[in-house]
Amino acid sequence: MAIRYALPNGLTVVFEEQHAAKVAAFQVWVKAGSADERPDQAGLAHLHEHMLFKGTERRGPGEIARDIEAHGGEINAWTSFDQTVYHIVIASQFARTGLDILGDAVRRSAFDKDELAREIEVVCEEIKRSSDSPSRRASRALFATAFQTHPYRLPVIGTEESVRSFTREKVLEFYHRHYTPRNLVLSVAGDLRESELREWVEEIFGGDWGRPYAGPVERPRDAAPTGRRIHVQTEDVKEAYLHLSFAIPELEHPDVPALDMLAMVMGQGESSWLVREVKHRQHLVNDIHASAYTPKDPGIFSVGLTLPPAQATKALTQTARVLEALRTTLVPEEELRTLKSAVEAESVYRKETVQGTARNLGSYQTSPGGLESEARYMEHIRGLTLEDLRRVAQKYLRLEHAVVTALVPPSAELTEASVNAALDEAAKSPGITPPERASRPVPPDAPARPARSTAASARSEVYQEKLPSGATLVVRVEPHVPLFSMRAAFTGGLRYETSEDNGITTLVSRTLTRGTTTLSADEISQLSDIYAGNVSAQGGRNSVSLKADFLSRYFEPGFRLFADCLLNPAFREEEVARERSLLLQDILTREDKPSSLAFELFARTLYREHPYRLPLTGEKASVEKLGPDQLRAYHRQHMDPSQMTLSVVGDVRVEEVRALALESFGKARGGAVAPKQVLPEAPPSAPRTEKKELARAQTHLVMGFQAARLTDRWRITLDVLSTVLSGQGGRLFVELRDKRSMAYSVSSFSMDGLDPGYFAVYMGTSPEKVDAAVAGMRKELERIRDEPIPDAELERAKQHIIGSYEIDLQRNSARATLLALDTCYGVGLDNFLHYSEHVAKVTAADVQEVARRVIDFDRVAMAVVGP
Numbered sequence: 001m002a003i004r005y006a007l008p009n010g011l012t013v014v015f016e017e018q019h020a021a022k023v024a025a026f027q028v029w030v031k032a033g034s035a036d037e038r039p040d041q042a043g044l045a046h047l048h049e050h051m052l053f054k055g056t057e058r059r060g061p062g063e064i065a066r067d068i069e070a071h072g073g074e075i076n077a078w079t080s081f082d083q084t085v086y087h088i089v090i091a092s093q094f095a096r097t098g099l100d101i102l103g104d105a106v107r108r109s110a111f112d113k114d115e116l117a118r119e120i121e122v123v124c125e126e127i128k129r130s131s132d133s134p135s136r137r138a139s140r141a142l143f144a145t146a147f148q149t150h151p152y153r154l155p156v157i158g159t160e161e162s163v164r165s166f167t168r169e170k171v172l173e174f175y176h177r178h179y180t181p182r183n184l185v186l187s188v189a190g191d192l193r194e195s196e197l198r199e200w201v202e203e204i205f206g207g208d209w210g211r212p213y214a215g216p217v218e219r220p221r222d223a224a225p226t227g228r229r230i231h232v233q234t235e236d237v238k239e240a241y242l243h244l245s246f247a248i249p250e251l252e253h254p255d256v257p258a259l260d261m262l263a264m265v266m267g268q269g270e271s272s273w274l275v276r277e278v279k280h281r282q283h284l285v286n287d288i289h290a291s292a293y294t295p296k297d298p299g300i301f302s303v304g305l306t307l308p309p310a311q312a313t314k315a316l317t318q319t320a321r322v323l324e325a326l327r328t329t330l331v332p333e334e335e336l337r338t339l340k341s342a343v344e345a346e347s348v349y350r351k352e353t354v355q356g357t358a359r360n361l362g363s364y365q366t367s368p369g370g371l372e373s374e375a376r377y378m379e380h381i382r383g384l385t386l387e388d389l390r391r392v393a394q395k396y397l398r399l400e401h402a403v404v405t406a407l408v409p410p411s412a413e414l415t416e417a418s419v420n421a422a423l424d425e426a427a428k429s430p431g432i433t434p435p436e437r438a439s440r441p442v443p444p445d446a447p448a449r450p451a452r453s454t455a456a457s458a459r460s461e462v463y464q465e466k467l468p469s470g471a472t473l474v475v476r477v478e479p480h481v482p483l484f485s486m487r488a489a490f491t492g493g494l495r496y497e498t499s500e501d502n503g504i505t506t507l508v509s510r511t512l513t514r515g516t517t518t519l520s521a522d523e524i525s526q527l528s529d530i531y532a533g534n535v536s537a538q539g540g541r542n543s544v545s546l547k548a549d550f551l552s553r554y555f556e557p558g559f560r561l562f563a564d565c566l567l568n569p570a571f572r573e574e575e576v577a578r579e580r581s582l583l584l585q586d587i588l589t590r591e592d593k594p595s596s597l598a599f600e601l602f603a604r605t606l607y608r609e610h611p612y613r614l615p616l617t618g619e620k621a622s623v624e625k626l627g628p629d630q631l632r633a634y635h636r637q638h639m640d641p642s643q644m645t646l647s648v649v650g651d652v653r654v655e656e657v658r659a660l661a662l663e664s665f666g667k668a669r670g671g672a673v674a675p676k677q678v679l680p681e682a683p684p685s686a687p688r689t690e691k692k693e694l695a696r697a698q699t700h701l702v703m704g705f706q707a708a709r710l711t712d713r714w715r716i717t718l719d720v721l722s723t724v725l726s727g728q729g730g731r732l733f734v735e736l737r738d739k740r741s742m743a744y745s746v747s748s749f750s751m752d753g754l755d756p757g758y759f760a761v762y763m764g765t766s767p768e769k770v771d772a773a774v775a776g777m778r779k780e781l782e783r784i785r786d787e788p789i790p791d792a793e794l795e796r797a798k799q800h801i802i803g804s805y806e807i808d809l810q811r812n813s814a815r816a817t818l819l820a821l822d823t824c825y826g827v828g829l830d831n832f833l834h835y836s837e838h839v840a841k842v843t844a845a846d847v848q849e850v851a852r853r854v855i856d857f858d859r860v861a862m863a864v865v866g867p
Contacts (some may be wrong), residue, residue, distance in 0.1 A: 010182030024190030043158015072803015121741030187362030325431030345532030484650030503618015699866025704760025
């Protein structure tokens with residue numbers, strides 16, 4: 001149960017105890033975002049997000065991030081139109097320290113002039129990075145067109161011109177105006193007691209800040225729409241980006257719950273109307289999604305489409321016809337009931353983590369309706385009728401008031417006239433009634449599970465068993481939320497592919513849940529909705545897996561659905577053809593994602609023979625040849641129960657899991673082949689560099705070396721080495737971002753494999769900074785190889801890993817994934833049970849030894865993608 005109280009100075013505190021994990025989350029919500037800026041302040045709210053962690057009266061530049069990471073925590077922030085939020089997640093034993101650091105940053109930031117100059121340069125790099133993303137450019141065009149006078153029309157991040165104009169005086173003016181107790185909410189969740197929290201909050205946030213609250217900023221409002229607004233932007237992109245939008249009210253308006261539900265019906269999930277009709281039945285789009293964006297002031301209802309450019313006009317017409325159908329047709333009662341349950345289930349999923357709970361509390365408390373608005377909202381959801389949905393569709397989704405924005409290549413031949421014609425055709429033709437939802441094979445309600453006794457409510461040890469088929473079953477009981485997660489893992493993935501069948505793992509994973517011998521793809525989607533969860537497959541470099549998350553009250557039917565998808569995929573010709581076409585479109589649009597392209601180029605540079613050189617999505621020539629027969633053969637050979645590791649984690653009973661696992665997976669089915677023998681590849685014998693020219697604002701650099709196998713114990717030391725370099729307190733961030741303003745994004749990481757993987761560093765930077773960036777990356781790699789790490793820096797890295805490990809494993813799905821993959825790969829339970837202990841034992845000498853083993857510039861590979 002959440003509590004709320006206010007300090008005498010006006011600061012509001014919301015708090016909810018959660019003791020499932022020894023973790024606490026602190027968030028400060030500032031009720032000021034980019035929509036509260038004057039014209040000469042564009043981007044200033046976002047700049048504060050960067051500057052508040054750059055030093056205070058008590059802590060110098062870099063100390064805040066280093067202190068948090070040294071205590072195993074994570075620190076970050078985000079900015080929206082209406083709020084700026086600063087958050088820390090940390091082990092509860094260090095909660096007092098985390099809260100003190102957050103309070104110090106929010107209350108006493110120094111805004112050092114030199115630090116400000118450097119951070120302005122970093123934000124400009126972020127702006128360039130954003131401008132290289134077609135989806136971001138399309139989103140900016142949507143808001144700039146949908147809002148005419150309201151500040152929501154402007155990008156939150158500002159422009160390079162506006163950001164470069166900021167002085168320390170301008171920054172302090174905004175800070176003193178908005179960062180005052182009455183304009184703040186402190187949201188807290190986790191392993192704490194109310195009495196200790198109250199004491200800490202009074203010490204850290206209490207008293208007079210010397211910054212009286214001046215009241216909210218007046219914002220200009222847009223006039224009611226009187227006609228259509230259309231903006232078509234032509235650029236060199238591989239994929240078309242369209243938005244069909246409508247003006248809707250603000251967050252507290254009574255129509256918002258119905259609008260949210262309408263967005264779910266229309267375009268959220270595989271069983272939504274637009275996905276079934278425009279994507280799956282008519283094959284017009286690569287992706288389609290609907291949302292009701294309802295911020296503090298009036299917002300927009302939007303349908304976003306990404307699609308082949310040649311389909312733009314037709315896709316717009318058919319999308320508009322589905323909207324027209326929702327204005328004239330009642331949603332089936334059963335569909336509305338299922339979606340209501342999904343909304344309630346989402347509140348359960350949010351409480352899996354302390355940061356999810358804190359975000360939920362902060363979001364509601366900073367809304368005009370306060371914390372109580374959550375209960376009111378859920379009550380409205382429960383009371384929605386079919387007529388309510390049709391009423392709001394008729395009221396707001398009027399094609400004569402549509403806002404259409406498009407980012408397309410010249411080949412799309414989309415114009416304002418053709419957009420108007422497409423909408424006019426949809427308005428005068430009968431609305432489409434999407435394919436009927438298939439009959440449900442099971443009733444919608446499962447019986448409530450008996451309550452656990454107090455003695456049974458503690459988490460269990462890991463239970464492991466070898467089934468008669470050869471499958472390995474791993475179970476961990478975690479009863480603190482009524483959810484469970486499953487993951488079935490099989491060795492394979494990219495490592496089993498060749499140039500001839502490259503992409504088969506991805507195509508298998510995309511079609512595994514698109515129908516079984518007894519269920520259609522629609523039925524699988526509908527059952528997932530009924531069980532308030534999802535089932536999906538994933539292909540990686542070393543494995544292919546199926547995963548599912550459901551409410552625990554649906555354990556048995558959820559398990560049976562999972563088993564059916566895994567054992568009996570139909571791989572029907574029409575579903576395979578549809579997913580193959582979407583995969584080919586992903587391959588075609590790679591250049592729209594330059595950072596991903598850089599990693600693919602790096603893999604081809606480091607590996608010349610090994611399958612790790614291949615892209616996960618495959619190549620056009622290989623994917624075009626893949627069909628149902630190849631997918632069935634792959635499934636038969638590499639995904640038999642005898643080859644499976646199955647993990648189940650959450651609010652379950654071991655005896656129930658075991659019984660269903662024996663029933664479904666207790667027997668091998670035949671056809672399995674022996675594990676494929678893949679020869680590891682020798683590291684490069686000389687430095688290798690590959691470049692790809694791409695007309696973008698930034699250049700993307702990846703520099704790395706062959707490294708550890710998953711089964712190598714020294715990969716844990718490599719994790720420590722990478723953490724010394726990465727993170728906000730890491731060397732790459734401090735030296736190349738903080739001190740030299742070379743990049744917005746710079747990091748290091750290791751990719752482990754069943755064969756030697758790689759260790760690499762990445763940076764996205766301006767083209768004129770490439771030579772200096774490469775030199776800086778190399779210098780930091782040489783330094784960690786040649787110089788022992790100071791004790792304090794080593795401890796920061798180790799504590800950061802240990803704390804992050806506990807934070808990351810709050811979700812059942814994360815624990816199920818780790819247990820399944822580690823067991824599948826032969827790592828065993830040691831990693832899950834003792835990883836933190838192994839990290840704690842790493843010494844500076846260990847790190848230097850591994851650095852010398854890995855960092856060899858005679859064997860380096862580098863990929864460069866950019867102008």
